[in-house]
Amino acid sequence: MTSTSERSDEQSLASSSRWHRFVDAFDERLGIKGLQYPVPEHANKLAYALGGLTMIAFVIMVATGIFLTQYYDPDPTRAHASVVHIIQGVTLGRFIRGIHYWGAMAMIVLIGLHLLRVFVSGSFKRPREGTWTFGVALAAITGGLFFSGTVIKWDQEALEALDHNVEIGKLLGKFGFWFSPTFGGTPLLSRLYVVHIAVLPALFTLAIVAHLMLVKYHGMAPSPFRHDHGKPEPTERFTRHLARLAGYGLVLLAVLFVLAALIPPGIGHAPVAGIEVTKPAWPLLWVYPIEDAIGVSGILWAAVAIFALLLLVPVLDRGPERAPRRRLPMMIGATIVVGAMVALTIYGATEKIASHIGM
Amino acid sequence: MLVLAAVLVVGAVSATPAFAHGGATSESASEIVLEAIAILEVHPGPSAAVDDKVRDALAAEDQSGVQASFVRSAGSALARGDIAATRRLLEQAVGACPDADILYVADQRARPPCVAPAHAFTLSRRSVGGTSEVVILVIAGILAVGGVAIIRHPRVRTQAERGVR
Numbered sequence: 001m002t003s004t005s006e007r008s009d010e011q012s013l014a015s016s017s018r019w020h021r022f023v024d025a026f027d028e029r030l031g032i033k034g035l036q037y038p039v040p041e042h043a044n045k046l047a048y049a050l051g052g053l054t055m056i057a058f059v060i061m062v063a064t065g066i067f068l069t070q071y072y073d074p075d076p077t078r079a080h081a082s083v084v085h086i087i088q089g090v091t092l093g094r095f096i097r098g099i100h101y102w103g104a105m106a107m108i109v110l111i112g113l114h115l116l117r118v119f120v121s122g123s124f125k126r127p128r129e130g131t132w133t134f135g136v137a138l139a140a141i142t143g144g145l146f147f148s149g150t151v152i153k154w155d156q157e158a159l160e161a162l163d164h165n166v167e168i169g170k171l172l173g174k175f176g177f178w179f180s181p182t183f184g185g186t187p188l189l190s191r192l193y194v195v196h197i198a199v200l201p202a203l204f205t206l207a208i209v210a211h212l213m214l215v216k217y218h219g220m221a222p223s224p225f226r227h228d229h230g231k232p233e234p235t236e237r238f239t240r241h242l243a244r245l246a247g248y249g250l251v252l253l254a255v256l257f258v259l260a261a262l263i264p265p266g267i268g269h270a271p272v273a274g275i276e277v278t279k280p281a282w283p284l285l286w287v288y289p290i291e292d293a294i295g296v297s298g299i300l301w302a303a304v305a306i307f308a309l310l311l312l313v314p315v316l317d318r319g320p321e322r323a324p325r326r327r328l329p330m331m332i333g334a335t336i337v338v339g340a341m342v343a344l345t346i347y348g349a350t351e352k353i354a355s356h357i358g359m
Numbered sequence: 360m361l362v363l364a365a366v367l368v369v370g371a372v373s374a375t376p377a378f379a380h381g382g383a384t385s386e387s388a389s390e391i392v393l394e395a396i397a398i399l400e401v402h403p404g405p406s407a408a409v410d411d412k413v414r415d416a417l418a419a420e421d422q423s424g425v426q427a428s429f430v431r432s433a434g435s436a437l438a439r440g441d442i443a444a445t446r447r448l449l450e451q452a453v454g455a456c457p458d459a460d461i462l463y464v465a466d467q468r469a470r471p472p473c474v475a476p477a478h479a480f481t482l483s484r485r486s487v488g489g490t491s492e493v494v495i496l497v498i499a500g501i502l503a504v505g506g507v508a509i510i511r512h513p514r515v516r517t518q519a520e521r522g523v524r
Contacts, residue, residue: 044517095487095495156432236517243515250506257499261487269428272451275444277432353435 035242038235042223044244050114051135052241054142055208056249057107060256061145064100065197072152074193079154080270087267098260104146106252108283111142119313119334122322123221129314131218134211136310141204143283143303148196150281154189157278159271162188167296167357224322276355279348286341288348291356309337387421392430392453399446409445410437416452426452 027033071090073082086093118124124132151158169179181188290298317330324331395412413434429452436444
């Protein structure tokens with residue numbers, strides 16, 4: 001009995017030793033042990049993994065997007081038919097498109113929640129204003145990815161979204177030249193497709209590299225929700241945080257699989273110009289009632305206002321205090337803004353479809 | 360276009376009885392849509408007759424040759440009083456080609472032939488179904504269990520979760 005147990009221990013030690021030799025060899029060449037730096041324990045909570053999960057969602061979007069580009073045709077006369085072909089004629093096409101669609105929704109929700117978490121915990125405060133600014137840029141790029149993705153499916157909703165985009169381009173005067181259907185020698189849809197698959201993902205990648213470098217440089221912000229003041233917070237290795245993030249990522253992927261299998265997205269009929277018979281997707285629905293009031297320019301002003309507010313957060317809330325209870329004016333202001341967006345979304349979802357172009 | 364208009368005017372005359380009776384569901388949806396277009400050709404303004412035709416077309420048993428989503432959109436446009444859009448959507452519903460010149464196609468290339476009815480597809484949210492769906496759901500289950508196992512693994516849990524202080 002003893003000898004069996006000893007043999008088992010020896011095998012385990014040998015195996016462990018082999019693993020360590022492998023890791024050491026890898027580390028010698030790639031320096032992977034550099035990832036074992038300490039991070040505060042609270043970094044392992046789900047609320048502090050939302051940024052990492054957004055990045056995982058982005059990777060899922062890139063992977064499924066590469067699949068979809070093999071079959072999508074960005075020519076306006078064939079785009080709709082190519083999406084129908086992806087859904088009906090391509091093996092796993094409906095499923096992969098479903099993951100891409102639900103992944104986009106997940107990315108919007110995750111980055112929104114991440115921004116909220118950072119705001120509530122005061123993690124944007126000095127010296128992390130730059131990290132926050134890159135985070136806001138990432139949110140804006142995510143919005144651009146979502147909008148352009150909405151357009152390139154090229155159904156009625158897509159054309160109406162693009163028409164609004166063209167109108168906004170006109171509002172921008174000379175600066176809106178790119179959005180003109182007559183600019184360049186390629187249809188606007190095809191140009192927007194390039195933006196969706198190349199320009200915005202590249203910008204997102206650059207911004208996330210800068211964001212992560214700043215997170216590493218400044219370290220994780222201290223949590224305002226710890227009660228044992230005075231004691232230093234225990235730390236964990238960053239690799240442990242990465243492992244946990246991988247676990248959350250697998251759960252996210254599982255949820256996307258289920259949604260893509262059971263409720264994959266449909267597609268509306270091919271676009272008919274000159275009419276407005278659809279509403280935007282829910283992440284953009286909050287601007288719909290604003291359009292009712294002041295026309296298409298409402299989209300521009302609402303977007304400018306929300307991102308200006310986000311960029312101004314570190315300026316408006318400069319004090320050193322991170323605890324939400326001691327930053328009540330900011331908390332009340334944020335509640336009003338988020339509440340208004342939710343209320344506008346609900347109102348936009350329930351109101352009648354209206355024409356906004358040419359108002 | 361002239362031929363289409365002539366056909367529609369003839370259709371308008373023959374459509375009158377159906378219009379008078381508020382729609383006949385024994386007709387095919389495509390016939391009813393053509394009648395609605397014909398009414399609009401003769402009376403290009405908001406009317407209960409066209410509204411009835413739209414409802415009848417959606418209720419007709421024989422839906423062959425008609426894309427119901429276009430008919431529904433036409434109903435929405437009619438409710439808003441947008442007659443031009445109603446007409447265009449009804450034409451699309453029975454397979455008319457989309458306006459290629461509005462699709463932001465650069466003028467230097469030849470206009471492609473009409474691709475109807477492929478353009479007219481509307482696909483609702485329908486689950487993947489069949490064996491594929493079962494396999495996907497099983498894989499999703501494995502991924503979820505794997506994810507939770509990693510999160511709950513003793514080497515990944517935090518000191519507080521392990522009760523170490």
